[in-house]
Ligand code: SF4
């Protein structure tokens with residue numbers, strides 16, 4: 001009995017004080033830490049990949065007239081980094097911030113606004129300009145002077161009508 | 177027992193051919209007639225010695241027009257699972273209860289009734305288990321025609337569905353919020369003087385409808401992260417078990433390196449969990465030195481997992497088909513260094529407290545659970561192994577890298593709180609050794625399967641030995657997402673055995689008895705809604721208890 005009490009006391013004495021002076025001194029994070037996701041608004045092209053994989057579905061794309069908003073609600077983030085994994089533009093990384101507590105819910109939201117491009121046929125805004133530019137670059141291999149295909153500037157509906165017309169033409173001929 | 181032997185025995189017992197049979201991995205799926213269920217289930221459990229894992233209720237009306245209820249059994253030493261599946265006509269959704277034969281089926285059958293609406297006839301405790309008492313009657317949230325975001329109007333409650341205390345007994349409540357329980361749980365202890373003569377339990381306050389969310393809104397990989405958040409302590413177990421269930425269903429070949437990384441993380445998680453438990457157990461009985469020291473030792477593991485995974489908990493490592501982060505070469509010396517420190521420091525603590533008579537007096541002969549009760553309530557993990565039931569899914573149903581590793585399974589026969597402590601203390605050192613072995617043999621190669629496609633209409637069952645015992649995930653695949661995902665956490669069976677452990681104990685020991693099963697209430701509850709009161713385990717009558725007391729406090733289960 002007494003022996004074990006001695007042993008216990010010794011363990012405590014040997015360990016000494018182990019608590020950190022947090023929050024007066026910040027607690028460093030490990031390399032590769034998954035803290036608050038940081039979205040770089042200058043790189044984001046509004047493709048929505050991050051919104052598709054986010055498990056708590058806290059990233060949403062809202063199209064309003066000639067702008068698309070990428071909205072992030074950090075209050076439900078699970079710091080899984082799936083968004084960062086899939087972002088084709090490396091516009092998201094998980095930073096070192098883990099102190100998100102706040103009394104203002106608005107502090108936990110973030111919005112990226114992207115300008116939409118208008119359809120060259122009907123004039124309706126249909127996709128972010130940056131997304132189209134990036135897609136164009138990908139299609140042409142980013143070669144200088146290479147023109148992006150014409151259909152890239154058509155909205156999905158116009159593309160469909162065009163396609164239907166083209167097909168319709170073929171069919172009509174077949175019937176003759 | 178092999179699959180063929182089992183099929184032969186079932187056919188012989190039934191006296192006629194089994195209607196339909198198929199296999200999925202190491203699971204034998206047998207479709208049976210509803211009227212044959214009690215006899216077959218009883219035969220499998222009592223004569224063939226299988227253990228009931230859980231039941232799964234599925235609404236298959238869009239496809240077959242029926243409901244289905246599967247009773248999942250495990251033949252532990254044979255690495256064989258058996259699913260007895262019954263189809264039920266929605267016009268008459270009634271099934272004969274097997275709880276009178278298998279006490280451990282109690283909650284699982286009530287859950288199927290609450291969520292799917294298949295009523296277990298002659299169930300000894302027909303009260304609600306999962307749904308809140310103010311949830312409307314005849315509204316079953318896991319049915320396919322129930323929208324996941326529907327909020328029904330509150331029903332008027334006739335009164336809380338609590339068990340009446342025996343006459344002369346005083347009711348003492350522990351919970352729904354109680355200092356030593358971090359999660360809501362409501363125990364009502366019936367006491368005479370200082371003795372507990374019966375008990376009642378109401379839980380499922382943390383039920384949040386995740387299974388519904390999974391089969392309506394999420395996709396296969398999103399569920400991995402939701403699964404991880406089922407538990408704040410053994411979250412990796414859940415994400416791993418879920419992935420393994422999908423991988424089993426889809427026959428996805430997980431690369432060896434990913435399997436080893438999963439094993440390493442599983443064992444690191446067990447280490448931190450057991451040290452956390454030891455501290456809490458110390459705290460419950462007022463021995464805070466143990467709390468401080470074991471949590472100090474544990475903290476090193478938390479820093480280590482932060483370095484490996486990017487966070488001290490909720491590692492976010494798993495995806496269907498493998499893991500997302502590698503364990504780089506440069507981290508391995510660090511892991512070994514932390515293991516060495518944790519090992520020597522834990523040894524010192526274990527040696528010191530092993531001779532502490534105050535501690536022994538609080539834990540020995542307290543909260544006794546007989547081997548017979550452990551088996552009939554189908555308990556798992558350290559709680560089972562402390563009552564002489566030698567089961568461990570790492571050895572019995574080897575998964576991840578466990579088939580390649582050598583380890584012992586500590587088993588004690590005393591069945592008391594001290595035995596449950598010893599099992600966990602021994603397991604600390606087994607886990608440290610397992611991480612070392614896995615690191616030593618860590619194979620090279622990719623960490624994610626190439627093809628992770630999941631075909632529809634396949635069933636997959638996976639078990640993972642969580643720190644608290646076997647955790648089970650079942651998946652029936654659908655298009656883009658599971659058609660059904662069922663989670664059975666390890667505390668689910670243990671809580672059903674709690675009344676047996678309370679029997680004839682003093683009130684002062686109740687918190688440590690609850691603590692000794694290392695309960696994880698939110699894990700157990702998952703899913704949907706919040707609750708008022710009701711639900712129970714079983715109440716001992718005075719006579720039963722007196723008899724039990726005379727029989728050396730062995731529970732006295734009249735149903736067993
Ligand atoms: S870290 Fe995970 S939860 Fe958070 S925004 Fe990214 S994908 Fe969503």
Ligand code: SF4
Nearest residue numbers: 044045047048050087
């Ligand atoms: S994936 Fe990247 S580029 Fe696409 S919307 Fe999200 S942040 Fe923007």
